[in-house]
Amino acid sequence: GTPTRALFMLFGGTGDLALRKLYPAIFNLYKKGSLSNDHFALIGLSRKELTDDEFRAKIIDSVSSEADQPEQAQAFASHFYWKSHDVTNNDHYSELSDLADQLEAKYATEGNRVFYVSMAPRFFGIVAQSLHDQGVLSTNGGFNRLVIEKPFGRDYASAKELNDALTSAFNENQIYRIDHYLGKETTQAIPVLRFGNPMLEAVWNHEYIKDVQVTLAEKLGVEDRAGYYDTAGALRDMIQNHTLQIVSYLAMDQPNSFVDTEIRREKVKALESMEIYDAEGVKQNFVRGQYGAGPDSVPYREEPGVPSDSNNDTYAAGKIVFNNHRWGDTPFYIRSGKKLADKQGRIDIEFKKPLVDIFAKGTKQPAELQGNVLSFYIDPKIGVTLSVNTKDSEQGLHTETIDLNYLQGADRAAQVPLPYERLFHDILTGDGTYFASWPEVAAAWKFVDPVQKLWDQEPGDFPNYESGSMGPKAADDLLARDDNQWYWPH
Numbered sequence: 001g002t003p004t005r006a007l008f009m010l011f012g013g014t015g016d017l018a019l020r021k022l023y024p025a026i027f028n029l030y031k032k033g034s035l036s037n038d039h040f041a042l043i044g045l046s047r048k049e050l051t052d053d054e055f056r057a058k059i060i061d062s063v064s065s066e067a068d069q070p071e072q073a074q075a076f077a078s079h080f081y082w083k084s085h086d087v088t089n090n091d092h093y094s095e096l097s098d099l100a101d102q103l104e105a106k107y108a109t110e111g112n113r114v115f116y117v118s119m120a121p122r123f124f125g126i127v128a129q130s131l132h133d134q135g136v137l138s139t140n141g142g143f144n145r146l147v148i149e150k151p152f153g154r155d156y157a158s159a160k161e162l163n164d165a166l167t168s169a170f171n172e173n174q175i176y177r178i179d180h181y182l183g184k185e186t187t188q189a190i191p192v193l194r195f196g197n198p199m200l201e202a203v204w205n206h207e208y209i210k211d212v213q214v215t216l217a218e219k220l221g222v223e224d225r226a227g228y229y230d231t232a233g234a235l236r237d238m239i240q241n242h243t244l245q246i247v248s249y250l251a252m253d254q255p256n257s258f259v260d261t262e263i264r265r266e267k268v269k270a271l272e273s274m275e276i277y278d279a280e281g282v283k284q285n286f287v288r289g290q291y292g293a294g295p296d297s298v299p300y301r302e303e304p305g306v307p308s309d310s311n312n313d314t315y316a317a318g319k320i321v322f323n324n325h326r327w328g329d330t331p332f333y334i335r336s337g338k339k340l341a342d343k344q345g346r347i348d349i350e351f352k353k354p355l356v357d358i359f360a361k362g363t364k365q366p367a368e369l370q371g372n373v374l375s376f377y378i379d380p381k382i383g384v385t386l387s388v389n390t391k392d393s394e395q396g397l398h399t400e401t402i403d404l405n406y407l408q409g410a411d412r413a414a415q416v417p418l419p420y421e422r423l424f425h426d427i428l429t430g431d432g433t434y435f436a437s438w439p440e441v442a443a444a445w446k447f448v449d450p451v452q453k454l455w456d457q458e459p460g461d462f463p464n465y466e467s468g469s470m471g472p473k474a475a476d477d478l479l480a481r482d483d484n485q486w487y488w489p490h
């Protein structure tokens with residue numbers, strides 16, 4: 001399409017996320033031409049006092065590894081401006097509005113404004129409201145789009161309060177809630193694999209699928225993020241947002257067409273049909289963990305910045321039951337944790353076994369037929385595999401299970417656009433397909449809240465899994481009760 005013209009205002013402009021992810025993403029859009037090379041500008045904001053040149057030096061540094069030549073990074077950075085800004089000072093918003101008007105005229109950005117709030121979450125609401133109240137929104141025909149980083153609240157009540165603040169200044173269709181898992185290659189392929197292949201969609205229900213497993217496993221521990229992480233935990237940091245978003249694309253019904261409004265309608269329907277547990281249900285269907293020592297690893301409670309009596313969950317697993325016709329009694333198992341055996345985000349869809357195993361009798365060495373397993377690899381490996389039963393090539397008839405394999409190596413994974421690049425592209429084109437709408441966020445919090453509430457009330461029996469393992473034994477028991485087991489690792 002035609003390159004989009006836009007003026008960006010980035011709050012938290014020298015922050016870790018901005019320098020590591022956001023500027024390289026915008027730079028790639030610039031390189032590939034979906035952002036107009038002449039008609040764009042960016043105002044970076046935080047309390048810091050910087051000159052434009054000092055800011056541009058940081059930008060060049062941030063994008064240089066993506067640049068074809070140094071001149072390209074310099075040309076890009078020449079569109080960047082710095083504004084020292086305190087988010088609580090109204091005069092600063094008026095000054096910002098003046099600067100925005102000037103740059104809009106200079107770069108002919110046609111009134112298109114993207115406001116990206118990459119700051120501590122407590123500032124999300126005040127920035128949005130002040131932009132509106134102090135007249136920083138464009139009024140001359142372009143778009144105003146507000147981008148909000150995670151986390152979006154810490155329970156339903158705080159998320160609702162934040163959302164009320166945002167929607168007093170912006171409409172829902174102007175708000176882009178970032179969930180970078182939705183910018184990943186494989187996540188974006190789920191709807192196409194499902195709704196583009198009748199042979200999959202035809203069996204995508206409780207009649208053929210035994211269970212669905214979503215795993216977001218991390219190898220790293222808390223690193224230097226204890227200040228944030230110890231107040232959040234795995235349930236809030238990984239399950240409520242990323243995991244349940246992935247679940248929604250797996251569980252939803254077919255939208256009428258692949259446009260954001262239709263997709264969101266189906267995602268919400270799916271999320272709202274999750275059974276919400278009472279305290280007893282939480283005990284039966286959720287498992288928490290906190291890592292202890294392991295080879296080369298200290299326990300979570302001895303990590304820098306973590307209280308020695310921390311009750312925080314570094315692992316969470318659960319079983320989702322959908323009260324709807326498609327899923328019936330087919331469970332979705334979800335889990336995420338730190339300090340696990342390997343880093344991999346993946347989805348394993350386990351199909352039921354054939355009703356009758358006609359090969360079990362009469363073959364020389366009968367091997368049991370296995371249920372098909374369709375696996376989506378999200379990160380760092382990407383791709384799809386499907387296990388099928390066939391025969392081996394030995395004399396006589398012996399069945400065996402093989403993988404049909406579209407698994408991409410790390411090289412290929414490194415070439416696909418990064419999540420933030422895709423998401424920025426969609427923000428510029430106004431496509432909300434891979435962003436979380438408010439009703440989805442609300443439904444996810446309503447599902448997670450009773451779990452978090454119980455875990456806050458009753459201290460965990462921690463530590464309960466070894467660093468470098470696959471998590472607490474109770475998470476295996478959770479599946480064993482249904483006669484299931486985690487497919488990965490196997």
Ligand code: NAD
Pocket residue numbers: 011012013014015016017018045046047048085086087088117118119120121149150151
């Ligand atoms: P950071 O602390 O590195 O940067 C925050 C920025 O806000 C800084 O530029 C700081 O100067 C500015 N700031 C703080 N208080 C201010 C005030 N009163 N007025 C004006 N400016 C102020 O944070 P970050 O790691 O870049 O994270 C930014 C956002 O992105 C957060 O919402 C975070 O949860 C989210 N996020 C970050 C990462 C990551 O990898 N860093 C990952 C996921 C989500």
